[in-house]
Amino acid sequence: MTAPAILDEPLAALSPALLERERALQAWLTGHGSALLGFSGGVDSAYLACVAVETLGPAHFLAVIGVSASYPAEQWQTARAVAARFDIPVREIATDELSDPSYAANPVNRCYFCKSELWSQLAPIATAEHLAVVIDGTNADDLGDHRPGARAAAEIGVRSPLADLGFSKEDVRALSRARGLATWRQPSSPCLSSRIPYGTPVTTERLAQVERAERALRALGIAGDLRVRHHGALARVELSPELIDAWLAPAASARLRDSVAAAGFARVALDLRGFRSGSLNVLGGVVAE
């Protein structure tokens, strides 16, 4: 078994309910004997990867990263760093969802086509490596969201142990922190295509614009939730609401504007309500506000 390298908080500090939930996850994994994880380096899959390698051992577990234009480079680096620190066996594969016209057209079920591409590549790897089950990091909170990608996972037989065992995002963050996983406080980071309104084609250039803009804003010191939404020539920036006052100040707003404009936008606007998860689902009329 591979122990976490550093614990910044003893596991005993966790509530009995959380510890029991983690034991249930370990039992679930042990019951399957081996697993392949679709690994993004996000909060959920990083935690699941750590528990899985600890429970199953590196010979019976593989984390696979799907790399594409819609996968943020920073997230990729995080995934690699987590894998290195926790001795997680990892493999990287290229996925090319943008070459699928159904995906590139950016319909409201775009995620279905992306996940179909991902899981259709991962399932044969699991078979070839004699791994019993393919898993993902979906948690229980995710189940209420608009998630067309879940249908693709179901079609391939992908299992979601965190969701099945009732792990909330808050649970995953608390347990991650106890394991010394830096991802415990990492903002959620869906793929870059989530910044492009439905119906606007997803292109590598648009994804690159968004990534450059968000990287520039991080370089200004903006932490927490952050999205640069791509509306053609206009970039609409969503920040954590508590940061808006500071970034509306004239000098600060000019820095923000110029940083985003340099990424390839003619106009920059700051959303007055701030970050909203699924903001473009509301804009597209997919979900009610």
Next chain:
Amino acid sequence: MSGAELEQSLAELGIVCDVQENGRIAVLSCTREAPALSAPARRLVAALAKSHGFTHVALDLGDPSTPDPHRQGD
């Protein structure tokens, strides 16, 4: 959904801005000095925008002061 009506409602509150419609987004462009939009003021603006049919409201931050190295052909 009407940007002109939202513009008028905002003006009645002393927030003088042009409102451009970008789908269901109201983009406020303030030609004079930018209004002081405290958190309560922002909530009020958002509520007004919603009452006029907009799902989002954003403040245009004005003309970029640096050239855009990624724009092509213009």
